[in-house]
Amino acid sequence: MNHLTEEQLILHYYGETGEAGEAVDSLATEQHLETCSECRGVYGSLQRVLNVVDSLPMPERGPEYGTQVWKRIEHRLPARRRGWFTLPSAWRWVAASAACAALMAAAFFAGRTYPGAPARGQIAAVDKQAGERVLLVAVGDYLERSQMVLIELANANPTAHLDITNEQERAGDLVTETRLYRQTAEHTGDTQIASVLDELERVLVDITHAPSNINPQQLQDLRQRLEADGILFKIRVLGSNVRNQEVPAAKTAGQTL
Amino acid sequence: MECTDLEFVTRARAGDTDAYRVLVERHSRSLFRLAFRMTANQQDAEDVVQESLLRAYKQLAKFDERASFGTWLYRIAVNCSLDLVRSRKRRNEHMAPEDSEMEDPVLSLPSQAPTPDRMAMSGEVRERVADAMKELSASERTAFVLRHFEGMCIEDVSRVLGCQPGAAKHSVFRAVQKLRRALEPLVSTAR
Numbered sequence: 169m170n171h172l173t174e175e176q177l178i179l180h181y182y183g184e185t186g187e188a189g190e191a192v193d194s195l196a197t198e199q200h201l202e203t204c205s206e207c208r209g210v211y212g213s214l215q216r217v218l219n220v221v222d223s224l225p226m227p228e229r230g231p232e233y234g235t236q237v238w239k240r241i242e243h244r245l246p247a248r249r250r251g252w253f254t255l256p257s258a259w260r261w262v263a264a265s266a267a268c269a270a271l272m273a274a275a276f277f278a279g280r281t282y283p284g285a286p287a288r289g290q291i292a293a294v295d296k297q298a299g300e301r302v303l304l305v306a307v308g309d310y311l312e313r314s315q316m317v318l319i320e321l322a323n324a325n326p327t328a329h330l331d332i333t334n335e336q337e338r339a340g341d342l343v344t345e346t347r348l349y350r351q352t353a354e355h356t357g358d359t360q361i362a363s364v365l366d367e368l369e370r371v372l373v374d375i376t377h378a379p380s381n382i383n384p385q386q387l388q389d390l391r392q393r394l395e396a397d398g399i400l401f402k403i404r405v406l407g408s409n410v411r412n413q414e415v416p417a418a419k420t421a422g423q424t425l
Numbered sequence: 426m427e428c429t430d431l432e433f434v435t436r437a438r439a440g441d442t443d444a445y446r447v448l449v450e451r452h453s454r455s456l457f458r459l460a461f462r463m464t465a466n467q468q469d470a471e472d473v474v475q476e477s478l479l480r481a482y483k484q485l486a487k488f489d490e491r492a493s494f495g496t497w498l499y500r501i502a503v504n505c506s507l508d509l510v511r512s513r514k515r516r517n518e519h520m521a522p523e524d525s526e527m528e529d530p531v532l533s534l535p536s537q538a539p540t541p542d543r544m545a546m547s548g549e550v551r552e553r554v555a556d557a558m559k560e561l562s563a564s565e566r567t568a569f570v571l572r573h574f575e576g577m578c579i580e581d582v583s584r585v586l587g588c589q590p591g592a593a594k595h596s597v598f599r600a601v602q603k604l605r606r607a608l609e610p611l612v613s614t615a616r
Binding site: 174175178179182184213214216217218220221223224225226227229231233234235236237238240241242244245246328329331333337340379380381 | 598
């Protein structure tokens, strides 16, 4: 008769069943233990060890503990932005239209600043320079935040496991922005900027969906990908051009006012 | 009828902080138990509870409504605990195996031949168990805590760990095997 493995005994202790094909049957294990003194001895030892582990003390918290915790964290909760799907339907369309209009303009200006982007004809617009400045600041800020997330991951300690929950949260926020900027860039025909944003979006989505706790190998894979795509460099160039445009835009806007 | 976690999550997402308060009140005690098992220190466990609930609030939008809120929260708490344990390791801080309020009166009793019951309660045994637990890897410790102390099934353990059930099961196996090798001499002498 084959003896039970340690794994089978552990599964039996916890009342778990084995995987398909493992043929761990609780009743069969029980019967085997009744007839096999060797396995019974091993199982007894396992039980005693786990009983000793149970003797570790556990400080209890009373029913009021939850209220105490709430008092400690209440003032530290960030203000929650109103969720998109909590808006009434009509307001969603209003918000969507406004966002699209703003993003169309933002992508237009970002496209103008990207190297090699085709020169655009003059566009007549009221307060054009002031609007341009605001949008450039917004685009610059967005690019900087994207860059920071990628730099933090690229420079993390490569020898240890890493919790990237925080970076994932920020990447998740940036994905939506990136998608909207990219779609707008595509719509306005800025293929180069659309291509950079497409790459950035894919990287951010992958970061968002990665395990929160990544091992050194996964981190190394991510780094290699960032290096291979040259995405950091592209964002840096784009961001730098946007920042360079911010100063003249501010000066022009100041002169206009 | 009492509202489900999901209903409170939906309200909290819409900005209702009172709804989140209910979730905090419901889950704080179990989070503390988990955090204490993971960190073996009361103050650290308190920090983990607070940090986990703050992180969860910030990430509410990411919560998948098909999942269990408790399991999701456990996953965040496990990550917070591991972060804390890792940072403490980096600082080479000494981890006290027990808190002062957990002082064991049995230790002060003179006895040359402890019975198994006395042994099980003694500070020495507790220290050996704590040492053995510290020897477990992060995934082994997490899987073991969730399966053994929290009574989660392997399927749920794998959800918290974010891995396949087979991998979670093997983490439990390895943890129990390591504990058994470390503690078996102790229980044999106590028999």
